[in-house]
Amino acid sequence: MPLLRNRQRPPNAPPPERGITIVDRDVTLVGQIVSDEDVCVRGRIEGNVSSSGLVVIEPCGVVLGDITAENLSVGGEVVGSVVVARRFELSATGTLRGDIRAAVVSISEDAFLQGRVLATEKISTNVRARRTPKPTAHA
Numbered sequence: 001m002p003l004l005r006n007r008q009r010p011p012n013a014p015p016p017e018r019g020i021t022i023v024d025r026d027v028t029l030v031g032q033i034v035s036d037e038d039v040c041v042r043g044r045i046e047g048n049v050s051s052s053g054l055v056v057i058e059p060c061g062v063v064l065g066d067i068t069a070e071n072l073s074v075g076g077e078v079v080g081s082v083v084v085a086r087r088f089e090l091s092a093t094g095t096l097r098g099d100i101r102a103a104v105v106s107i108s109e110d111a112f113l114q115g116r117v118l119a120t121e122k123i124s125t126n127v128r129a130r131r132t133p134k135p136t137a138h139a
Contacts, residue, residue, distance in 0.1 A: 019037040019038070020037055020038045020039070020040060021033065021035050021037050021038070021039045021040070022039075022040045022042065023039070023040070023041045023042060023043045023044075023045055023061070024042050024043050025042045025043050025060055026043060027043035027044070028043060028044045028045075028046065029043070029044070029045045029046070029047065030046045030047060031046075031047045032047040032048045032049070032050070032065070033045065033047070033048075033049045033050065033051070034050045034051075035050070035051045035052075035053070036051070036052050036053070037051065037053055038051065038053040038054040038055070038056070039051045039053070039054075039055045039056070039069075040055075040056045040058065040061075041055070041056065041057045041058065041061035041062075041063055041076065042058045042060050042061050043060075043061065043062075044061070044062045044063075044064075045062070045063045045064065045065060046064045046065065047064075047065045048065040048066045048067070048068075048080070049063060049065065049066075049067045049068070049069070050067075050068040050069070051068070051069045051070065052069075052070055053069070053070055053071070054069065054070065054071045054072070054073070055067055055069040055071070055072045055073070056072075056073045056075070057072075057073070057074045057075060057076040057077070057078060057094070058075050058076055059075045059076050059093040059094075060076060061075070061076035061077070062076055062077045062078075062079075063076075063077070063078045063079070063080065064079050064080065065079075065080045066080040066081045066082065066083075066098070067080065067081075067082045067083075067084075068082070068083045068084075069082075069083075069084055069085070070084070070085045070086055071084065071085075071086050071087045071088075072084045072087075072088050072089070072102075073089045073091065074088075074089065074090050074091065074094040074095075074096055075091045075093045075094050076093070076094065076095070077094075077095045077096075078094075078095070078096045078097070078098065079097045079098060080097075080098045081098040081099045081100075081101070081115070082096070082098065082099070082100050082101070082102070083101045083102070084100070084101070084102035084103070085102075085103060086102070086103050086104060087102065087103070087104040087106070088100055088102035088104065088105050088106065089106045089107075089108075090106070090107045090108060090111040090113060091108050091111060092108040092109070092110035092111055093110075093111075094108070094111045094112070095111070095112040095113075096111075096112070096113050096114070096115060097114045097115060098114075098115045099115045099116045099117070099118070100113075100115065100116070100117045100118065101118045101120060102118075102119060102120075103119065103120065104119070105117055105119050
């Protein structure tokens with residue numbers, strides 16, 4: 001997906017000061033990702049993804065789980081439901097098997113969607129509430 005490769009920053013690309021979590025091509029992650037940063041998936045995730053930023057599933061990326069994000073761009077494959085606070089994009093190379101709930105929905109003509117679409121005005125994607133509490137050390 002050109003979203004992260006362009007030298008010019010696209011409108012919904014991460015600001016320069018934000019970090020990014022990348023699951024690269026040769027990586028299979030089993031478990032969930034909860035991040036305040038942007039997330040780019042080029043590999044495979046078997047679990048849920050929650051981000052208070054942008055999540056990009058590149059054409060070679062696969063997510064088998066639900067995704068919650070501020071913005072989401074799918075160019076690869078997602079099997080699970082998505083909840084997006086602002087903008088959801090399903091590009092021509094994208095496949096989604098699951099329901100979409102987002103404020104703004106954009107689906108390319110050549111994309112594949114098997115599920116329902118609910119466009120709504122206000123959606124909460126509070127990532128901090130989804131975090132698993134860290135164990136505390138007892139003395």
